[in-house]
Amino acid sequence: MDAIADPNFKHQGNKPGSVEESPSLLTVIVDITPQLWTEFDLKNGKKDSILDVLKALIVFLNAHLAFNTSNQVALIAAHSQGIKYLYPKNKADDDEISSKNEKEDRDLFIISKNMYRRFRNVDETLVEELYMLFKEEEQSIGKVTQKSTLAGGISAALAYTDRITREMETISLKSRIMVLTCGSDKGNRDEVFQYIPIMNCIFSATKIKCPIDVVKIGGSKESTFLQQTTDATNGIYLHVTSTDGLLQYLSTAMFIDPSLRQIIVKPNKGSVDFRTSCYLTGKVVAVGYICSVCLCVLSIIPPGNVCPACDSEFDERVIAKLKKKPVVPRLTKRKSANHVSKK
């Protein structure tokens, strides 16, 4: 049976390390909350930087479609009142629109008629939908804004990804998600309320092996929970200070296809802040209390000695022990007085 070791058996299987070409789905969640972008504009002394972002984003989506013929894109907007699928459009809405106004040609002049059809289909829908969305935003000025639309957007993207992957099983579609957001200057106040929904998204994303990339424009450099998201899902976190040259960032750092992730060095840097937030106050905690039943993290001892998440009652004696202040040995009278005032 020496013959089995013969040349015919040598080229069996694929070459090691060869990347198999497979189409991929890119879902982009863009945060277009007007309030955030206005703050950003004011700070940088510019106007309409969101338009720059959206322009770059459209070209980026085209680039993704160019990468492989079977590549697909989806775009979800997280705005002040909730989320909206911009592309692909829901068929039901479509009928409504077409009956209302034939076609809003005046806004579409920026898209060339002779563009590659697949680009044009996507781009036209996007421009049209964005226009509608901004109109809606205009009307809802002064309404109460929803807190965690971004996390909602990520969940919607994951649900969409999961469905498309199932439907396109025959061509083994890979997928990734990109989050484009604008950082606000007021610390991470808004972000803290999103901890639990974002955490849930991370778990489902790792399960379906879908990396989540994040681009944060302006604001503070760090973004605790979004950084944790990218770290856990094998994604990329990128912070840019202005919208200048955003397209170059997108087409380089954000263009790593899932199939290339094994061989390309990711442009991530530094450490990730792994801290979590308090269930009650929403503050980021470094040292805190933890419920022994449901592992919910708290920065204060909850009122009523009941866990706010799972309603289990805590032992009074244990709570009493926790509440006990550290005893400072009295060395001299003067020093002990100092300690009290510090507290």
Add this chain to the structure above:
Amino acid sequence: MSADHLRHSVNQYLEELPQPVQIRLYESPATCLAIYRLLPQLAKFFMMSMVFNENFILLRDLDRWVKSNGKLQFQEAIKSLKSLHLITPKKNENGALMIGLNSTFRESFKNALTGGQVNNSFGVVIESDSIAMDILNEYSSSKWETILHFMVGTPMASIPSANVLNLLKNSRLMEETESTAEFKITNEGFQFLLQEANAQIWTLLLQYLKMAESFQMDPVDILNFIFMLGALEVGKAYSTKELSDTQQNMLKDMRDYGLVFQKNADAQVFYPTNLAIMLTSDNKNIHRTASNALDSVVQKNKEGAATESAGTMGDDLDDVALQGQPIQDGALIVETNFKLYSYSNSPLQIAILSLFVHLKSRFANMVTGQITRESIRTALTNGITAEQIIAYLETHAHPQMRRLAEENLEKKLELDPNTKDTLQILPPTVVDQIRLWQLELDRVICYDGSLYSDFENSTEFNLLSKYAQDIGVLLWKDDKKRKFFVSKEGNSQVLDYAKRKLNKK
């Protein structure tokens, strides 16, 4: 994979074009887009990072970007970019190698992406005109299948046009027997039949290009037209006015292959078909757009409600594309006992399968058969290789086989993340056996060399044969008969040695 093979052959053709021709090609945005898609993945990534960056960048920086396990692909990517002259090298003042994107390509590609000046390279749509999808599908598949049927030799009335016959002859897929003037399929022809549809079309088109050069047609015009066809949208009408004379002539030939449809020969419009779209896509699955997928769900929901279903009947052309999609035609299952089930009803698929499978029975939607030693041997003697059969079986495997294989691999990876196993879609017994059957045919191996015989005593024999063995040129020896055989390359060494040793005594 045959898709790789296809890429390779198209890329090779492009690489062999002289540089001025390549540069002229890059003037068309549609062509740039198609060429970009043909590149290796890593090359595409590098290109994209350079398109919006006017500066030259250090080659070393690109290299640093790739982890050590991807160096092979890195070399491959750079090589293909260089041979297509897509990047221009330059030395900076420190002597380090810098590269930049070809400026013509950069401009055209940028225009393709942003929808700038595209110069009608993506075709001119005539909105008022349209055509039903089923007419197009029927037309393209009847044209194309006529060609394939003719090659397989199915007895039937229609014979492809003279142009097509000429092309088949020139590409040596078929040959004309002199005595009867009948066409006979060649070994290459058999191999051709096992390829995927887009690879087949490209094989013919590449041949077309070679022939066209002898007719003084401009390859740039032809390639631009081919790549444009791949970027069009099925079901739309396109104007012929913008085409050059060469391209107008080509339309007739493309009609013969079923790539485009025209209502009559002098029509001012043409309609691309599904086959044309396949030219620039890897997957034989003609892409369904995401919105289509979304629609299909909506559609299903609607159909669930019986009252509404009547209303939705008329509104969707996409239906045609969706129905055929879930399982590709000809999906087949191979069992470990060499039984094969193919879910196909098309005579063509069955004819191709019968090239290497012993078919047993045919049902309404499937055929069953057995892979036997005889059936494989007939295929092998026809010039089909074991690798081709295996590749065909793999690409046509039923989605369920693929899923099963993926699950198995995942389980293995969980147990041992370093496992070297690759995805095994087909049962390994069948794959090995097909290879073994091929090996059976190569029993005799020829070597050039010299036979040493008639030794006077065994010490002389032992001395020389041992030396030959030590330097690794001994191919065969027989101690009893005192004979041994040495390969051609080693013969002079053994002779020298014999002269030195034996003359001394």
